[in-house]
Amino acid sequence: MDKASNPSSVSHGASNGASSSGNAAHLAFSAENERWFQKMLPQYPDREAALIPTLHRALNQFGALSEDVIHFVADKLELPISKVLAVISFYTMLKREPQGKYNVQVCRTLSCALMGAEELIAHLEKKLGIHLGETTPDGRFTLSTAECLASCGTAPVLQINVEELDENLTIEKVDSILARCH
Amino acid sequence: MDEVRLLKQNWYVPQAWNIDVYINQCNFGYRTAERVVKTMQPSAVTDLVKASGLRGRGGAGFPTGVKWGFVPKNINKPVYLINNADEGEPGTFKDRYIMELDPHMMIEGMIIAAYALGCHQAYVYIRGELKLAIERVQGAIDQCYAKGFLGKGIFGTSFDLDMIVHPGAGAYICGEETGLISSLEGKKGQPRLKPPFPAVVGVFGSPTIVNNTETLASLPYILEHGVEKYRQQGTEKSPGTKLFTVSGHVMKPGVYEIPLGFPLKDLIFNLCGGLKPGRTLKAVIPGGSSAPVLTAEEALKCTMDYESIAAAGSMLGSGAVIIMDDSTDMVWALANLSSFYAHESCGQCTPCREGTRWMDDIIHKFKRNQAELSDFDLLMDICDNMTGTTICALSDAAVMPVKSFVTKFRNEFEQHVRRV
Numbered sequence: 001m002d003k004a005s006n007p008s009s010v011s012h013g014a015s016n017g018a019s020s021s022g023n024a025a026h027l028a029f030s031a032e033n034e035r036w037f038q039k040m041l042p043q044y045p046d047r048e049a050a051l052i053p054t055l056h057r058a059l060n061q062f063g064a065l066s067e068d069v070i071h072f073v074a075d076k077l078e079l080p081i082s083k084v085l086a087v088i089s090f091y092t093m094l095k096r097e098p099q100g101k102y103n104v105q106v107c108r109t110l111s112c113a114l115m116g117a118e119e120l121i122a123h124l125e126k127k128l129g130i131h132l133g134e135t136t137p138d139g140r141f142t143l144s145t146a147e148c149l150a151s152c153g154t155a156p157v158l159q160i161n162v163e164e165l166d167e168n169l170t171i172e173k174v175d176s177i178l179a180r181c182h
Numbered sequence: 183m184d185e186v187r188l189l190k191q192n193w194y195v196p197q198a199w200n201i202d203v204y205i206n207q208c209n210f211g212y213r214t215a216e217r218v219v220k221t222m223q224p225s226a227v228t229d230l231v232k233a234s235g236l237r238g239r240g241g242a243g244f245p246t247g248v249k250w251g252f253v254p255k256n257i258n259k260p261v262y263l264i265n266n267a268d269e270g271e272p273g274t275f276k277d278r279y280i281m282e283l284d285p286h287m288m289i290e291g292m293i294i295a296a297y298a299l300g301c302h303q304a305y306v307y308i309r310g311e312l313k314l315a316i317e318r319v320q321g322a323i324d325q326c327y328a329k330g331f332l333g334k335g336i337f338g339t340s341f342d343l344d345m346i347v348h349p350g351a352g353a354y355i356c357g358e359e360t361g362l363i364s365s366l367e368g369k370k371g372q373p374r375l376k377p378p379f380p381a382v383v384g385v386f387g388s389p390t391i392v393n394n395t396e397t398l399a400s401l402p403y404i405l406e407h408g409v410e411k412y413r414q415q416g417t418e419k420s421p422g423t424k425l426f427t428v429s430g431h432v433m434k435p436g437v438y439e440i441p442l443g444f445p446l447k448d449l450i451f452n453l454c455g456g457l458k459p460g461r462t463l464k465a466v467i468p469g470g471s472s473a474p475v476l477t478a479e480e481a482l483k484c485t486m487d488y489e490s491i492a493a494a495g496s497m498l499g500s501g502a503v504i505i506m507d508d509s510t511d512m513v514w515a516l517a518n519l520s521s522f523y524a525h526e527s528c529g530q531c532t533p534c535r536e537g538t539r540w541m542d543d544i545i546h547k548f549k550r551n552q553a554e555l556s557d558f559d560l561l562m563d564i565c566d567n568m569t570g571t572t573i574c575a576l577s578d579a580a581v582m583p584v585k586s587f588v589t590k591f592r593n594e595f596e597q598h599v600r601r602v
Contacts (some may be wrong), residue, residue: 040346043303043346044385045260046368046386048367048368052348052349052351052368052370053348053456055351056351058350059532079368083368083369087351087368090353091310091350091351091352091353091371092351093310093311093352094351094352108518109471109518109519109522110273110430110471110504110515110519110522111429113274113515113518114429114430114431114506114510114515115429115430144233146311146553147272147354147522147525148270148271148272148522149279149311150269150270150275150278150312151275151278152273152274152275152427152430152435152502153275153436153437154270154435155429155435159311163313164313164314165314174434
């Protein structure tokens with residue numbers, strides 16, 4: 001992802017960049033997330049610092065950082081929409097669009113590439129019938145690459161839905177991992 | 183010569199991330215941190231760390247005790263400690279293992295550092311992708327609070343220390359200390375000009391020390407065994423042991439702890455089991471992708487310490503050793519790295535934002551056999567304009583592989599020039 005590029009827009013409703021109240025009235029954190037939020041907040045002298053941890057939790061709960069969710073987080077932290085959008089645009093993990101049920105990310109950086117990552121990516125594209133960056137029509141798999149996942153000693157590696165890494169991959173292992181994804 | 187297991191000493195103790203195991207079966211069991219907080223003056227801790235010669239293990243190799251000393255005295259602002267666990271330098275995976283296998287030794291080191299600095303709020307900034315590391319470290323922190331090793335009045339003293347895991351969200355540039363600070367403040371992780379240095383003006387406008395995970399995990403040993411014992415390992419200018427992560431075309435890739443000064447050829451051919459059958463060594467990146475590549479001939483003369491690698495024209499950096507054998511296409515390898523830097527540029531500074539993309543385009547032209555002879559000079563010209571001209575060192579880092587690969591393996595690049 002190119003950090004310098006400038007994606008999207010979100011309607012600002014009536015508030016033109018100031019804290020918005022409109023769309024988010026019906027959204028709330030789960031009880032567990034709210035407990036976490038209240039416990040975490042006092043460790044920062046500034047609410048803005050809680051933005052990325054809060055976005056992670058919201059993404060996990062709501063599945064995507066849609067316009068509603070963005071307003072929800074902005075309201076909760078009393079931040080302007082523009083600041084929340086800027087942060088979302090900068091970081092690869094903060095996804096605005098829903099991903100497939102299984103978001104498959106293969107590390108593409110040098111150590112994994114030296115150990116056959118490109119062949120694995122080509123195999124996955126063929127097997128799933130999609131290109132990098134795409135989602136299968138049934139919504140099950142999204143395929144993309146990640147930059148160095150800090151597992152170069154067990155290369156090549158992939159990560160599904162940001163869970164534990166799958167390491168020391170071969171074509172056979174990749175096939176059996178996919179077979180477990182229902 | 184063999185591995186020396188000081189940092190790694192608890193990695194093979196089952197469940198060392200469980201605090202009861204750490205206390206009862208492991209060094210240092212929080213006994214060292216407790217002794218430090220109860221019996222030492224904070225300035226004495228800093229002096230000891232200075233005398234040990236410990237150097238930052240994240241990549242810059244700056245003396246840790248000296249960095250701590252930059253925090254102004256008698257300042258009316260809180261001091262913050264940040265554990266830089268945003269491990270992202272290609273080839274590096276040591277901090278992840280520390281966090282997953284022995285988070286308590288790291289936390290014990292953070293307690294020692296916080297006490298020395300007069301810091302009462304610490305953050306562990308962990309790569310957002312490293313889910314297990316985040317779980318293990320936050321779990322370990324929670325266990326410390328339960329035992330009174332963190333929170334109000336730790337170990338029954340009057341010293342308060344709060345600590346929390348703060349996740350990143352996918353940006354290599356957040357491993358740069360001022361980029362990390364921006365990110366921790368809830369902003370885009372764009373670095374800031376230095377000076378002012380974080381020790382004076384850091385996160386939330388306050389004095390901040392950002393230390394690498396391995397650096398902090400090194401502290402319990404130093405405080406427990408003292409300077410003399412620590413300096414028995416390593417060299418005069420590079421004392422101690424360091425974790426080296428070896429990857430690429432070796433039989434036994436992995437994390438190896440060796441004293442600084444260990445010969446690189448012994449690391450590759452003894453500890454790592456050598457190359458794959460029938461292969462010869464072609465190139466070695468000694469310290470992460472931002473370190474200039476060494477030819478096999480250059481690499482085999484080096485010892486693994488800051489001075490020897492610098493004398494060879496490269497950097498010890500993060501200690502990520504990437505081995506390339508004779509099957510490696512160096513144009514293909516460089517194209518892999520140039521794409522990495524183009525993706526990861528934060529976009530603030532024109533030379534880096536435009537230069538990383540431009541270099542990547544040209545190197546891919548070589549890969550497609552579409553380059554012109556004039557592209558060699560153009561690449562070097564872009565490199566010159568990207569060096570020392572930006573807010574942070576990502577620009578300089580992106581230049582290192584380009585210059586070294588194209589210079590040392592020029593014949594391969596020439597073969598990819600477009601035939602008219």
